[in-house]
Each structure stands twice: as C-alpha cells, then as structure tokens.
Amino acid sequence: NNPMAIYEMGPSAASIEYFMVNWMLEKVGWTKAPTDIGKLSQGDFGGGVLTNGGSLANLTALIAARTHAIPDIWENGNPGNLAILAPESCHYSIKRAAGILGMGHHSVYHMKTDKKGVVLPDALPGLVSEIRAEGKKIIALVASACSTGFGLYDPLEEIGKFTNQENIWFHVDGAHGASALISNTYKTLLKGVQRADSISWDAHKLLRVPALCAAVLFRNHT
Numbered sequence: 001n002n003p004m005a006i007y008e009m010g011p012s013a014a015s016i017e018y019f020m021v022n023w024m025l026e027k028v029g030w031t032k033a034p035t036d037i038g039k040l041s042q043g044d045f046g047g048g049v050l051t052n053g054g055s056l057a058n059l060t061a062l063i064a065a066r067t068h069a070i071p072d073i074w075e076n077g078n079p080g081n082l083a084i085l086a087p088e089s090c091h092y093s094i095k096r097a098a099g100i101l102g103m104g105h106h107s108v109y110h111m112k113t114d115k116k117g118v119v120l121p122d123a124l125p126g127l128v129s130e131i132r133a134e135g136k137k138i139i140a141l142v143a144s145a146c147s148t149g150f151g152l153y154d155p156l157e158e159i160g161k162f163t164n165q166e167n168i169w170f171h172v173d174g175a176h177g178a179s180a181l182i183s184n185t186y187k188t189l190l191k192g193v194q195r196a197d198s199i200s201w202d203a204h205k206l207l208r209v210p211a212l213c214a215a216v217l218f219r220n221h222t
Helices: 011-028 054-069 092-100 121-133 156-166 178-182
Strands: 047-051 082-087 108-111 137-144 170-173 198-202 214-218
Touching: 011 047, 011 178, 011 214, 047 054, 054 082, 054 092, 054 137, 054 170, 054 198, 054 214, 082 092, 082 121, 092 108, 108 121, 121 137, 121 156, 137 156, 156 170, 178 198
Parallel strands: 082 108, 082 137, 137 170, 170 198
Antiparallel strands: 047 214, 198 214
8 A cells, every 4th residue: 555656655566566567568569668767768668557446547548648639738727629539338437537637528529330339440530520620629539448348349450540640649448358468369359559559457357456456558658
C-alpha cells in the first residue's frame, strides 16, 4: 500500500512496478523504459503505471489523450466540442470517464460494427468526417481487446493504420483480453496493438493475480 509516485515513499513497490510495466511494454511491442535512471530524459520509450482496476486505467488513458489533443486543458478547462469514438459494446468505464472528464456521455460516438459487434474499419472515414463537420474535435478512438460482454477483438491493425493517418489518439481497452499477448497461440488476436498510443491491461483477470491490479501503458512516456 505504499505510494509509488515518490520513490523514497515506496522504494520496493516502485521498483516492482517499474519492472512489471517494462515486462508488459515488451509484450505489447513497445520500447521499454531504461533501467538507468540517468537516461530517462533521453530517447523515445514507453511508460505506464499500475492502477486499482481497468476503469481507472481507461480513465487515465483518456485523460492523457485529452491533454495530448488540448495541451492547455489544465489551465483553460474543457472546450465544448470534444468527442470520443468507441464501439457500442465498450465497457461502461468509457462513458463514465467521459462524464468524469466533464465531456458528458453524449460526447461518446459509437462506431459502426458488424452483426457480432466488431468494429468495421471501412466505416471510420465517413464517421470521422461527419463528426468533424459538426465542429467536434476527436480526442481518442477506443477499441476493445476484447469486449466485456462477448469476448470479441476489434481489428487493431486496420484501426491503428487509420488513427495514425488521422492523428487520432488510439486507446485499446485490453482489460479483459490483453493477456493473450503472452500466448504464442492467441497473441495474433491483438495484431496491430503496437500502433496504439495507450492500452489498459488487467492482471487480476487472465494473469490470475488474486488482488485487484491493472496497468495503463503508453507507447510514448512523454
């Protein structure tokens, strides 16, 4: 229970967190943070923190996405035109995060899916154009890996290519299914995840950690 924001207040816990975050970053396919703290200000590498559950991990990722899109958000507050894209079957924490961020539930726009509920990448350009035509600024696109209700994985590779082209923050809600990354058989379900900007990953699900523990990971630590 020692706080890890300050190393001196929880040195052992902070060290374990640093090791585990790096292990997860490597599984995602991102660059690990250097173990030499003197190199923390050099180069591009990933980062992350452990959180008390996937809902908090998703909220933290969307806070980062909003700050990335609106750098002066902390000084001037929310503009009234922010939007998030997510499948209708997304975890309730996505809309809850929008509410906590002061954006409101109506700022979450649902992406078109097939009959099973998997996002259709080909429909994204039209949806984004429509939303931008309304004067909205999209701060993030959220994909599921996997969806809470049905265990379905969205096509991360295709979605990632689109978000990279459109300069939209790509968050993968992998709370339930990101642990497939450690399986040689099932890691292909997350093909393209390295294109994401952030991912949430619950250890208390498929990693069998007995206590509530999740991680929010970022491709770029800055």
